[in-house]
Amino acid sequence: MNTTTSKIRSFNRFYTAHLDILSQHYLDSEYSLTEIRILYEISESKTITAQKITEILNLDKGYLSRILKRFLKENLIVKIASDEDKRAFNIKLTDSGNELLSILNTKSENKIDGKIEKLNSSEKEILVNSMHTVRNLLTDNKIAREDIKYRHEITPGDIGYIIHLHGALYGKEYNFSTDFEKYVIKTFYTFLENYSPENDRVWMAEYHNKIVGCVAIVHQPNEEAQLRWFLLDPAFRGLGIGKKLLTDAVNFCKEKQYKNVFLLTTNLQNKALEMYKLAGFELTQSEEVQEWGLTFNEERYDLKLS
Template sequence: MNTVTSKIRSFNRFYTAHLDILSQHYLDSDYSLTEVRILYEISENKIITAQKLTEILNLDKGYVSRILKRFLKDDLIVKVSSSEDKRAFNIKLSDLGKELLSSLNAKVDEQIDHKIDKLNFFEKENLVNSMHAVKNLLSENKPLKSDITYRHEINPGDIGYIIYLHGFIYGNESNFSNEFEKYVIKTFYNFLENYSPEYDRIWMAEYNNKIVGCVAIQHQPENEAQLRWFLLDPSFRGLGIGKKLLTDAVDFCREKKFKNVFLLTTSMQDKALEMYKLAGFELNWSKEVQEWGKVFNEERYDLKLS
């Protein structure tokens, strides 16, 4: 069995057992989880058709029909004639249905609060972020540009996480050794030791309060600036994040009146090289090196600003 598949199945078994959703009667009610889920969808939509319920929940039409008949018998829902088609009916919760759902929601909240009560702030944050990641990775609706936020204030933990991202992404995509991460640590140490709020800046793109991209400008002698640590989580490529980060960095250099901005990179970073060239950077020199367990060309690109 595929390793990823087996791990997902293992998580599914843990999750269903942990939430106690295998019981025939959900939260000691007279209804199953599926039946309560249908009540929830009716409540969320205020008024809805049976056909729409089958589409939202991907359930058999006959199965949904039998559940709705039971709800009618138990006075949990009421049928309302459609204003568009007199032959069709919409469904909404009755007062009794609203009361039942409210009671079950309160029980769910209490159950979840009890399960996470022993977790500290960081563990709760990690749990929520992990669930959010699972939801987005398995959903057809991928992150949108509007979901991404940007900032340049450096918060505790930012630098360490960016170093981690460099080691993880370059280790997997470029197969760089651990020596690369050590190199990144040294460059950040230099950046922080000589940090000038006036002429140095690091921009971070975030999704769900998690850094997914970054770029920085570090001032250098003779009125030059160096563009550094341009990185983007592969899961977020194609949203224009890299372009915005790069544009903001170059605009900052123009604002601070640097005469030239340069960057050092490798011939292996194809996607980044394309963006550098589109932004106006030109190759200054290229030399073959053997470093971080690979053989490649180290390259310098410059963008003249004055």
């Protein structure tokens, strides 16, 4: 069996049992979880039809019809003829339906509070963010752009984590040896020793307070700047993050009136090379080297700003 599939199934078994949702009587009520979920969807919509409920919850029409008949009999819902289509009916909760849902919502919230009461605030944040990530990855939206935050203030731990990202990503995608991580450490040591908040900047893209992308501008002699450490976690590609980071870096160089921006890269970084070229960088040097366990071309790209 596929390892990923097996792990997801294992989690599903744990989660459904942990939340006590397998019982036919949800929260000691007379109703199943599916029935309560139907009441919830009705309450969330000003107007909703049976057809819409089947689409939202992916339910069999006959199964839903039987549940709605029960709700009508127990005075939990009412059907109101649609103004747009006389053949269709909008469904609304009655006062009894709203009261039942309110009671069960309170019970559910108390039950969840009890499940997480032993967690500290950081652990609760991790839990909620993880759930948000699962939801995004399993929908068409995947990771939402609005969940990505950007900043350029360097805080404790940032540089160490960026070094980790470089070692992990380049090791996985390009099979670079650990000597590459040693090289990145040296470059950051030099950077921090000569760091000028006025002339240098490191931009970071974050997803739920975790760095997923970065780029930096480092001042150099002769009114030049070097673009460094441009990196993006593969899971976050295609969201425009890299383009924004690169644009912000170039705009910063224009603002500081650098005459030229250069970067050093390899011919292996195809995605990044495409972005550099689209931003106006031009190849000025290329030399074959053997480093970090591989043979490749080390390349220099320049962008003239004046």
